Amino acid sequence: MGTEKRVLVPDIGDFSGVDVVEVLVAVGDRVEVDTSLITLESDKATMEIPSPYGGEVKSVAIKVGDTIGEGDLLLVVDAEEGADAEEAHSKNAPPPPAAEEVETAQAPAPSEKIEHRLPGEKQVKQPPVLVRPSDAPGAKAHASPSVRRFARELGVDLLQVKGNGPKGRVSRDDVQNFIKKALSGGTGQISTGPLQLPAIPSVNYSAFGEVEERPLSRIKKISGAHLSACWLNIPHVTQFDEADITELEAFRQEQKGVAAKQDVKLTFMPFLMKACVGALQQIPDFNSSLSQDGESLVYKKYFHIGVAVDTPNGLMVPVIRDVDKKGIYDLARELVGVSGRARDGKLMPSDLQGGCFSISSLGGIGGTAFTPIVNAPEVAILGVSRSSMKPVWDGNAFQPRLTLPLSLSYDHRVIDGAQAARFTVLLAGLLSDIRRLLL
16 A cells, blocks of 8 residues: 555646646546646646656546646545655656647746645656647647647547537547547548548438448458558559460360369469569569658568458458469469458458558459559559450451450559559560460
8 A cells, every 4th residue: 555645736837716627537547657637727828737646546626617726635646655756757857748749828938947846745846738728829729738649649630629628628528529420420520641531421311211221341341441541642543454365264274174183273363473473573663662751662572462352241352472482283272272261251460461462353253444452551453354255456367365454553652654554564475475474
């Protein structure tokens, strides 16, 4: 057991009769030295009062709306031995508050020290955090530093949040309610940067007829958020092309019987993966990722290919590793195994990581072309649609050729149009000549 310590309002300068606008702790909470306890607001500034002790809160003597001054009781802490502000500050002076968290209006000069003093104890110098009031020139949203920090962590623009506290103050609950409204299709806007997108208006669909609401699967929720981020952050361009796969398909059909004897289901995908690796090796920009600061490219010396799999719960993209080092039959076996685990919901997190380049095939369903979304941090993704027979002029006559539509989406910050065209031409050449693919 520790020693019960009374925490009083410290010397807060030229302020008296200050309103309590937030109580940041409750009975039973564990606090550390310098943990913010309450937020006070005067006509000139807003300040958070830190705890001079570390321990458990035993009682709270004030509530929101109270008016207090220096020396008033705030709360009682069951303080742990040695866990007080004087010792903590003697061992390690606290770092200055971040510029974005400390905003002043008619605040004390940096050299001034604000002291809070407890009865019978030495003076402990600890300035409350001051923030600019809502009516100050160039003011931001009316909120305490802790609420600002909370909003930043969640990507919320406080200017969009309506404050329901005293004088329109934004509280933590206001931020949480704002997010709930935005996620449920309300008019809120969540901002992760300078770009703010208008929210989709809420519609009462039942007003027009019978409806049924079903929750999204966990996979669709996760992939939806990732795809939205990829679409918003990457400047997408899609290059369309075709590949003559007549000879390749004939070869695959010849090998299906041999593969079946080895219990291998030989689909077209292993050949496409090998061809993609061949193109990645010759044009390495497609096997790179943009660095976090956007100043350089990270070139990968390995070739891990992600293959989109349609599952009952949504799209998943398991990764086949070291495609360049594996044979067609090995890739076919691995594809069957990983696709089965994806549909059964048995993929491990490692199965979905480390991809260099992705392939999305809709050939088994149909279509002639589409624009796949780049799976960041990759810089390109190949979409393939259903192959079809087309008449192709050979110089003397039209010949029936099996043609595979290619849709290559790429990150235009890394790949330019000429590179994309060279990639699809190279890939089409590898697919059209089986001898080049096997070399």
